[in-house]
Amino acid sequence: xxxxxxxxxxxxxxxxxxxxxxxxxxxxxxxxxxxxxxxxxxxxxxxxxxxxxxxxxxxxxxxxxxxxxxxxxxxxxxxxxxxxxxxxxxxxxxxxxxxxxxxxxxxxxxxxxxxxxxxxxxxxxxxxxxxxxxxxxxxxxxxxxxxxxxxxxxxxxxxxxxxxxxxxxxxxxxxxxxxxxxxxxxxxxxxxxxxxxxxxxxxxxxxxxxxxxxxxxxxxxxxxxxxxxxxxxxxxxxxxxxxxxxxxxxxxxxxxxxxxxxxxxxxxxxxxxxxxxxxxxxxxxxxxxxxxxxxxxxxxxxxxxxxxxxxxxxxxxxxxxxxxxxxxxxxxxxxxxxxxxxxxxxxxxxxxxxxxxxxxxxxxxxxxxxxxxxxxxxxxxxxxxxxxxxxxxxxxxxxxxxxxxxxxxxxxxxxxxxxxxxxxxxxxxxxxxxxxxxxxxxxxxxxxxxxxxxxxxxxxxxxxxxxxxxxxxxxxxxxxxxxxxxxxxx
Numbered sequence: 001x002x003x004x005x006x007x008x009x010x011x012x013x014x015x016x017x018x019x020x021x022x023x024x025x026x027x028x029x030x031x032x033x034x035x036x037x038x039x040x041x042x043x044x045x046x047x048x049x050x051x052x053x054x055x056x057x058x059x060x061x062x063x064x065x066x067x068x069x070x071x072x073x074x075x076x077x078x079x080x081x082x083x084x085x086x087x088x089x090x091x092x093x094x095x096x097x098x099x100x101x102x103x104x105x106x107x108x109x110x111x112x113x114x115x116x117x118x119x120x121x122x123x124x125x126x127x128x129x130x131x132x133x134x135x136x137x138x139x140x141x142x143x144x145x146x147x148x149x150x151x152x153x154x155x156x157x158x159x160x161x162x163x164x165x166x167x168x169x170x171x172x173x174x175x176x177x178x179x180x181x182x183x184x185x186x187x188x189x190x191x192x193x194x195x196x197x198x199x200x201x202x203x204x205x206x207x208x209x210x211x212x213x214x215x216x217x218x219x220x221x222x223x224x225x226x227x228x229x230x231x232x233x234x235x236x237x238x239x240x241x242x243x244x245x246x247x248x249x250x251x252x253x254x255x256x257x258x259x260x261x262x263x264x265x266x267x268x269x270x271x272x273x274x275x276x277x278x279x280x281x282x283x284x285x286x287x288x289x290x291x292x293x294x295x296x297x298x299x300x301x302x303x304x305x306x307x308x309x310x311x312x313x314x315x316x317x318x319x320x321x322x323x324x325x326x327x328x329x330x331x332x333x334x335x336x337x338x339x340x341x342x343x344x345x346x347x348x349x350x351x352x353x354x355x356x357x358x359x360x361x362x363x364x365x366x367x368x369x370x371x372x373x374x375x376x377x378x379x380x381x382x383x384x385x386x387x388x389x390x391x392x393x394x395x396x397x398x399x400x401x402x403x404x405x406x407x408x409x410x411x412x413x414x415x416x417x418x419x420x421x422x423x424x425x426x427x428x429x430x431x432x433x434x435x436x437x438x439x440x441x442x443x444x445x446x447x448x449x450x451x452x453x454x455x456x457x458x459x460x461x462x463x464x465x466x467x468x469x470x471x472x473x474x475x476x477x478x479x480x481x482x483x484x485x486x487x488x489x490x
Contacts, residue, residue, distance in 0.1 A: 001014065001015050001032060001061065001062075001063050001064065002014060002032065003015060003017075003018040003030040003031060003032050003225060004030070004031060004032070004033075004335070005024035005025075005026050005028030005029070005030065005031075005335065006024075006028040006029045006030075006031055006324050006325060006327070006328040006335060006338045006339075006342075007024070007026045007027060007028030007335055007338055007339040007342060008026075008028070008335025008336060008338075008339060009026035009028070009335075009339065010024040010025040010026040010028060011025075013030070014064045015061060015062040015063065015064045015065070015225075015226075016062075016064045016065070016124045016127055016128065017128075018030040018225050018226070019062070019120055019121060019124045019218075019224065019225065019226040020121065020124050020125065020128060020130060020132070020216060020218055021216070021217075021218060022203070022217075022218045022219030022221075022223055022224040022225075023200065023203045023204075023219060023223055025204075026339075027200065027204055027342070028324070028335075028338070028339070028342075029223055029225070029321070029322070029324055029325050029328075030225045031225070031325055031328055031329070032061070033328070033329060033332075033333050035271075035274040035275055037060075038060040038061065038275050039275055039276045040056055040057065040060060040236065040275050040276055040277070041276060042236065042239055042240060042243065042250065042277065042278075043250075044056055045236060045237075045240050046240065046243070046244065047244070048240070049085075049086075049087075050078060050086065050087035050088060050233070050234075050237050051074050051075065051078055053233050053236050053237045053240060054074050054078070054116070054230070054233040055070060055071060055074055056236070057229065057230075057232050057233045057236060057275075058070050058073075058074070058229060058230070058233075060275075061225075061229045062120070062226070062229070065120070065123065065124075069123050072119070073116060073119035073120050073123065074116065074119075076119045077115040077116040077119050078115065078116075081104060081105055081111075081115055082103045082104050082105075082111075083103045083104075083456070084103045086241070087103065087112075087237070088100060088101055088103070088112065088234045088237050088238065089103070089241070090238050090241040090242060090245075090411065093382065093386050093388045093390075093398070093412065094385065094386050095410075096401060096405075096409075096410040096411070096412055097238075097242065097247070097409065097410065097411045097412065098388070098390075098394070098411075098412050098414045099234065099238045099256075099411050099412070099413050099414060100414050101234060101413065101414060101415055102391075102414065102415065102416050102417040104145070105145075105148050105458060106141070106144045106145045106148050106174060106458065107416060107417035107419070107420055107456045107458065107459055108141035108144070108145060108314075108415060108416045108417070108420065109141070109231075109265065109413070109414075109415040109416065110141045110142050110144075110145035110146070111145050111148075111149075112230060112231060112233070112234055113145075113222075113226075113227040113228075113230035113231050114142070114145035114146050114148070114149040114220060114227065115145075115148075115149050116226075116230045117146075117149060117220060117224065117226055117227050117230065118149040118150045118153050118156070120226050121134075121153075121156060121218065121226070122153055122154070122155070122156065125155055125156065125216075126155075130155075130216045131155050131156070131215050131216065131490055132155065132156045132157070132215065132216050132217075132218050133156075133157045133158070133159065133215045133216070133217055133218070133482065133485070133486050133489070133490075134146065134150055134156060134157065134158040134159065134217075134218050134219065134220050135158075135159050135161075135199055135202060135203070135217055135218075135219060135482055136158065136159070136160050136161070136199070136219060136220040136221055137160075137161050137162075137192060137195040137196040137198075137199045137221060138160055138161070138162045138167075138175075138192075138195075138221075139162075139163070139166075139167070139192040139261060139262075139313060139314045139315070139316060139317055140162070140167040140168065140171040140313050140314040141171065141314050141415075141416060141420075142160075142220065142221060142222075143160040143161075143162050143171075143174075143175045143185070144171065144174035144175050144178065146158060146160060146220035147160055147175060147178040147180070147183050147185065148178070149220075150180075150182065150183070150220070151178070151179065151180035151182070151183060152180050152181060152182060153182070156182065157182045157183075157184070157215075157485060157486065157488075157489030157490065158182060158183050158184070158220070159184045159185075159186075159481065159482050159485045160175060160183075160184070160185045160186075161185075161186055161187075161188045161195045161199070161478060161481075162175060162185070162186075162187055162188065162195070163187070163188060163190055163191050163192050163194070163195060164187035164188060164189050164190075164472055165187075166191060166192070166309060166313055166316060167313050167314075168313060168420060168421050168423075168424075168440070169423075169439075169440035170419070170420045170421070170422070170440055170444075170459060170462065171313070171314075171420060172187075173440075173462045173465070173467075174459075174462065175469065176467045176468065176469045176470065177462060177465035177466065177467060177468060177469075178468065178469065179468065181489075182489045183469075184469065184481075184485040184488065184489075185468075185469035185471070186469065186471040186472065186473050186478075186481055187471065187472045187473070188472075188473055188474070188475055188478065189472065189473070189474050189475070190474075190475050191307050191316070191318075192316060192317050193303070193307070193317060193318050193319045194475050195475065195478070196221070196262075196317075196319065196321065197319070198475050198478050198479075199219070199221075199478070200223075202217070202478065202479055202482060203217055203219070205479070215486050215490060217482075221262070221264075221321070222262055222263075222264025222265075222267075222321070222322055223321050223322070227264070228264055228267065228268055228271070228322070228325075229268075229271070231264065231265060231268035232268045232269075232271045232272050232275070234268075235256065235268060235269050235272035235277060235279070236272055236277055238254075238256075238411055239254060239277055239278070242254065242409065242411075247409065248409055251278055252278060252408075252409065253278045253279065253280035253408050254278065254279060254280060254408055254409050254410075254411055255279075255280045255281045255282075255283060255366075255405075255406065255408045255409070255410050255411065256269050256279060256281075256282055256283065256410075256411045256412075256413060257283040257285055257397045257398075257400055257401040257404070257410060257411070257412050257413065258282065258283065258284065258285060258397060258413045259285050259287075259312065259315055259393040259394060259396045259397040259413065259415055260284045260285055260286055260292060260315065260320070261314055261315035261316070261317040261320065262317055262320050262321050262322055263284075263292070263320040263321065263322035263323045263326070264321075264322045265413065265415070266282050266284055266365075267322045267323075267325055267326060269282045270282055270326065270329075270364060270365075273364065274329070280406070280408040281364070281365065281366045281404075281406065281408070282364055282365050282366070283365070283366045283367065283368065283397075283400060283401065283404050284296060284365055284366070284367040284368075285367075285368060285369070285370070285396050285397040285399075285400035285401070286315065286367070286368070286369040286370075286396070286400075287308075287310045287312045287315045287316070287369065287370060287371065287372075287375065287396050288308045288310050288369065288371040288372060289307065289308050289310065289315065289316050289317060289318055290369040291303060291305065291317075291318050291320070292320055292323070292367065293367050293368060293369040295323075296358075296361070296362065296365060296367040297367070299352055299353045299354075299355065299357075299358040300350060300351075300352045301323070301341075301345065301350060301351050301352070301353075302349065302350040303318040303319055303345065303349050303350065304349040304350060305318065310371075310372055310375075310392075311372050311375060311376070311392045311421070311424040312375060312392040312393045312395070312396050314393055314415070314416070315393060315396065319345070324338060324341075324342060326361065327341060327353065327357070330357055330360045330361050331357055331360075337357075341353065366404050367400075367404075368399075368400035368403050368404050369396075369400065370395070370396045370399035370400055374396075374399045375392050375395045375396050375399060375428075376395075376424075376427075376428040377399070377428075378390075378395035378396070378398045378399040378402075379392065379395045379424075379425055379428035379429060380428050380429055381398075382395065382398055383429050383451075384429075389418045389425065389447075389451050389453060390414060390418055390425075391414075391415070391416040391417060391418040391420060391421050391425060392421050392424050392425070392428075393415045393416055394412065394413075394414040394415060394416065394418075395428075397412045397413060397414075398412055417455075417456055417459070418447070419444055419447065419448070419455040419456060419459050420459065422440065422443035422444040422446075422447045422455075423435070423438075423440060423443040425447060426443050426446055426447045426450065429450065430450070433446070441460075441462075441463045444459065444460065
């Protein structure tokens with residue numbers, strides 16, 4: 001199976017090479033637009049489990065891996081690494097449903113892809129005889145999930161950059177306490193978009209390989225096609241659980257409301273729909289950084305705006321990289337148009353899509369946003385009315401779902417444990433809490449007491465772990481930091 005660049009100026013590659021390199025040499029993202037050959041009927045996964053679903057999805061996209069390699073990767077990723085045998089349970093929240101994606105080792109949805117990606121990359125590197133340096137930008141959750149997944153994987157090093165002061169205390173501690181001989185972490189003075197842009201520049205400068213020592217650069221962000229495809233699985237798995245639980249009938253269309261930042265999570269739902277899953281609307285839920293809401297409303301994507309630091313920091317993004325893939329698919333593979341739009345975004349800070357293209361996109365997507373006040377109200381309402389504890393990112397989707405709900409069953413994608421954001425969740429539920437002098441762990445303990453729920457052990461244990469990665473650097477120092485990390489790891 002061949003993967004081409006969304007911008008059309010790079011050679012097509014097979015699935016192993018697309019997984020290894022992450023980003024095409026022309027700066028585009030790898031795609032395969034032939035969804036007809038990847039059709040997957042729900043009947044094929046009925047009576048199965050998450051691993052069976054994941055195999056059914058991955059085997060349709062990665063035919064350069066053997067069935068045994070894919071099965072072994074899935075088993076290594078999901079066996080005894082999640083705190084529930086369902087992996088991604090679907091539960092009720094009033095008349096709607098929560099797709100719980102936070103039961104993995106780092107308590108965030110990124111675990112579903114980033115437990116699997118290291119296994120695929122390890123096998124891809126073995127096929128090509130390549131050593132890999134993973135370079136990743138994170139707005140909060142990807143960093144720890146990637147560090148955890150790649151820890152001590154032979155032949156692979158990983159460097160993670162996160163925006164200083166723009167992740168939660170727990171997210172920061174998850175990264176700076178990460179053990180492993182092959183892991184390196186730095187805070188960067190700037191925001192996520194600054195970091196993501198520089199990571200892409202590093203890839204473009206190196207054209208996929210590290211000039212100094214012959215090490216291949218790759219990515220754990222959702223710009224990597226393997227990570228994106230891994231996320232398709234849980235949309236199918238959610239539908240299977242609803243069907244087998246008697247909540248829906250076969251063929252019933254289901255809406256998914258997805259908290260959205262870099263557009264990878266909701267794009268995975270779009271892929272599932274194009275593969276034949278009965279999805280109604282994919283609802284793009286944004287926080288106060290509502291560049292996507294404005295785009296879907298007007299067709300103008302404009303990053304020339306103030307960056308807002310919110311209580312849902314993993315969504316504090318103004319450049320949603322995976323939207324580029326949607327533009328390619330919705331325009332019937334018009335790589336020239338996509339290249340022009342991305343050039344305009346890079347050079348001028350905005351682009352406008354043709355009305356005809358916007359109409360095609362709107363056929364599959366709805367949209368909305370919730371600022372911090374609306375997010376806090378959603379957390380409080382979910383607790384007081386539904387007795388469900390949700391994190392701020394899930395709360396954004398919960399709030400938007402209430403405003404966009406139609407006739408179809410609604411699944412709200414729940415992306416993180418509320419205990420990763422204990423302070424904001426607790427203050428939303430009980431604004432009278434005296435916050436001065438309390439640490440993040442104090443808030444975690446109080447939230448556990450209030451809710452009668454236990455914080456995930458991996459989060460609670462952070463209070464005893466030493467800081468191993470104290471570095472704080474400027475954006476311009478990131479290239480040198482990667483060079484130094486490569487020398488250390490290899």
